Amino acid sequence: MRPHSLIGIRYSTTPPGTVVNGDSSVKADVFIEGEKIVRVAPDLSKDERYSKASLVIDATDKLIIPAGIDPHTHMQLPFMGEVACDDFESGTKAAVAGGTGTIIDFVIPARNQSLNEAFQTWSDWAKKSVCDYAFHMAISHWDDNTAKEMEQMVNEKGITSFKHFTAYKGALMLQDDELIKSYTTARRLGAIVTNHCENGEMVTAGQRAMKENGIFGPEGHPQSRPVICEEEATNRVARIAETVGVPVYVVHCSCKESSDVIARAKSRGQRIYGEALAGHLTIDDSHYYHEDWDYAAAYVMSPPFRPPEHQAALWNAIQSGTIQTTATDHCPFNRRQKRMGLKDFTRIPNGCAGVEERLAILWNAGVNTGKITPNEFVNITSTNTAKIFGLFPRKGLIAEGSDADVVIWDPAREITWSAKTHHSRVDMSVFEGVTCRGACEATFVRGRLAYRDGEIFAKAGDGQYIPRKPFAPFIYEGLEKRVNAPRKTERNMEALPDLAAKAE
Ligand code: URP
Ligand code: ZN
Ligand code: ZN
Numbered sequence: 001m002r003p004h005s006l007i008g009i010r011y012s013t014t015p016p017g018t019v020v021n022g023d024s025s026v027k028a029d030v031f032i033e034g035e036k037i038v039r040v041a042p043d044l045s046k047d048e049r050y051s052k053a054s055l056v057i058d059a060t061d062k063l064i065i066p067a068g069i070d071p072h073t074h075m076q077l078p079f080m081g082e083v084a085c086d087d088f089e090s091g092t093k094a095a096v097a098g099g100t101g102t103i104i105d106f107v108i109p110a111r112n113q114s115l116n117e118a119f120q121t122w123s124d125w126a127k128k129s130v131c132d133y134a135f136h137m138a139i140s141h142w143d144d145n146t147a148k149e150m151e152q153m154v155n156e157k158g159i160t161s162f163k164h165f166t167a168y169k170g171a172l173m174l175q176d177d178e179l180i181k182s183y184t185t186a187r188r189l190g191a192i193v194t195n196h197c198e199n200g201e202m203v204t205a206g207q208r209a210m211k212e213n214g215i216f217g218p219e220g221h222p223q224s225r226p227v228i229c230e231e232e233a234t235n236r237v238a239r240i241a242e243t244v245g246v247p248v249y250v251v252h253c254s255c256k257e258s259s260d261v262i263a264r265a266k267s268r269g270q271r272i273y274g275e276a277l278a279g280h281l282t283i284d285d286s287h288y289y290h291e292d293w294d295y296a297a298a299y300v301m302s303p304p305f306r307p308p309e310h311q312a313a314l315w316n317a318i319q320s321g322t323i324q325t326t327a328t329d330h331c332p333f334n335r336r337q338k339r340m341g342l343k344d345f346t347r348i349p350n351g352c353a354g355v356e357e358r359l360a361i362l363w364n365a366g367v368n369t370g371k372i373t374p375n376e377f378v379n380i381t382s383t384n385t386a387k388i389f390g391l392f393p394r395k396g397l398i399a400e401g402s403d404a405d406v407v408i409w410d411p412a413r414e415i416t417w418s419a420k421t422h423h424s425r426v427d428m429s430v431f432e433g434v435t436c437r438g439a440c441e442a443t444f445v446r447g448r449l450a451y452r453d454g455e456i457f458a459k460a461g462d463g464q465y466i467p468r469k470p471f472a473p474f475i476y477e478g479l480e481k482r483v484n485a486p487r488k489t490e491r492n493m494e495a496l497p498d499l500a501a502k503a504e
Contacts (some may be wrong), residue, residue, distance in 0.1 A: 035447045092355075103134075131462075133466065164194070219345075253317070279301070280306065297335075403446050408442040413441060
C-alpha cells in the first residue's frame with residue numbers, strides 16, 4: 001500500500017475515544033501529513049484539509065496512543081551456536097502487528113571484533129526492517145581501541161547507550177575492571193550504560209552443581225541461576241555506576257531482590273532505571289518442570305522466569321516508579337535450535353519471543369486489572385523509553401511535530417496468542433493460549449500504515465535508522481545539576497577525571 005499524504009484519525013464524541021499520552025488523555029482528532037503528526041485538536045472536521053485526507057480512520061471507542069518502543073530486541077542474533085530465528089524483517093513485522101513502531105536492537109560484537117565492524121554488520125541486516133530502529137552497542141571485551149570506538153559510536157553513528165553483561169562466562173561476560181573502563185568512557189561521552197545483571201561465576205558454579213546432581217533437563221536452568229545471582233550483579237552494577245557517576249539502566253529485571261536494589265539506589269539519589277519484560281511480569285517458573293522437554297525448553301531464557309511472588313513484586317516496582325520501561329528481549333529460537341541442549345540444559349540457546357505480544361499482554365495484565373492506568377501503560381510501553389534513550393519527543397508522544405508513530409488501540413478487541421498465528425517465525429510461544437482483552441487495531445510508522453486488522457502493509461526497508469544524540473536531557477540534566485551541587489555525589493564526579501584517565 002502506498003503511503004498516504006494526508007491521514008485523518010477521527011475521534012467521535014462517544015467516550016472513550018481518546019488520544020492517550022503518558023501525561024494526559026484528551027478527546028481529539030489527529031492529522032498526519034507525510035511522516036509527522038501535524039494537528040491534534042478536537043473536531044478537525046471543520047479543518048479544510050480534512051476533506052482532502054486520502055485515508056480517514058474512525059477511532060470511535062478506540063484509543064490513539066504512541067506506537068510502542070521495544071528497547072530490548074535481538075533480531076538474528078548469533079548466540080550459543082545458533083542464530084535467533086527472526087531476522088529484522090520477520091521480527092519487525094511481528095512488532096508492528098502488536099503495535100510497536102520502533103525497536104532498539106543490540107549490536108553485539110564477537111569477542112575481539114571491532115565495534116565499527118559489528119555496527120556495519122548490524123546496519124546491513126537491519127536494512128530489511130519494516131519499523132524504525134536504533135541500536136545499543138554491547139561492549140564484549142576491552143582493548144586499546146575500545147574507548148576511541150565508543151566515541152565514534154556516539155559522535156558518528158548515533159549510538160548513545162552501551163550494553164554490558166556480567167553473565168555468559170567465557171563469551172560476553174566482562175570483569176569489573178572492564179565495566180569501570182567502559183562506564184567511565186560512557187560517562188565522558190554523555191551516554192548511558194545498560195547491563196544484563198547476573199553473576200556469571202555463580203551461574204557457572206550452579207550449572208556444575210546441577211550436573212553433579214544428575215540434573216540435565218530444562219529444570220536445571222532456573223535452579224542454576226537463582227535470584228541471588230541477579231541480586232548480586234545488580235547491586236555491583238549499581239554501585240560501580242554510582243562510583244563512576246554514570247546513568248545506568250538495568251535490563252530485564254526479573255525479581256523482587258533486583259528491583260529492591262534499584263529502589264535503594266534511587267533513594268540514594270542515583271540516576272538508575274529498570275526494565276521489566278512482559279514475560280517476567282506474567283509468566284512463572286512452573287513451565288520448566290513440564291514433562292515435555294520441547295515445551296519446557298521453550299521457556300529457557302536468562303534471567304529465567306521466577307516464582308509467582310516475583311511477578312507481583314515487578315508490578316509493584318512499576319507502580320512505585322522503580323521500574324520505568326517494559327521490553328521483550330525478543331530473541332527466539334525454534335524447537336530444532338533449542339534441541340542443541342537436549343542432553344545438557346546449559347547448551348539450550350537462551351531466548352524467547354515477545355515483540356508482538358508485549359502491548360496486549362501488558363494492557364491485559366496491567367490496565368484491565370487496575371494495576372496501571374492507560375497513561376501509565378503508555379509511559380511504560382513508549383514514552384519513558386523514548387526519554388531515557390534520547391528519542392523523545394520525536395517518538396513516544398502523540399503531538400504536533402512528533403513522528404506519526406501512531407497506534408489505534410481497541411480496548412475491547414480480544415486476541416488469543418499462538419505460535420500458529422503470530423508473525424514471528426518461532427514455532428513455540430511462551431504466551432501460547434493466553435487471551436488478552438485490548439489489542440492493536442492499526443499501527444502507523446512515520447505516517448505509513450504498517451498494520452491494520454490482521455494485515456501487514458509494511459515492506460522490508462520501510463523502517464529507518466534513528467540516530468540519537470548524547471547527553472539526553474531526561475537522563476543528564478539532573479545529573480549535571482547534581483555535579484554542581486554540594487552533595488555526596490559531587491565527590492564521585494570530582495574523582496571522575498582521575499578515574500577516567502586511569503581507566504582509559
Ligand atoms: O536469554 C536471553 N535473554 N537471551 C538473549 C540474550 C540476553 O541475555 O539478553
Ligand atoms: Zn540479557
Ligand atoms: Zn537481551
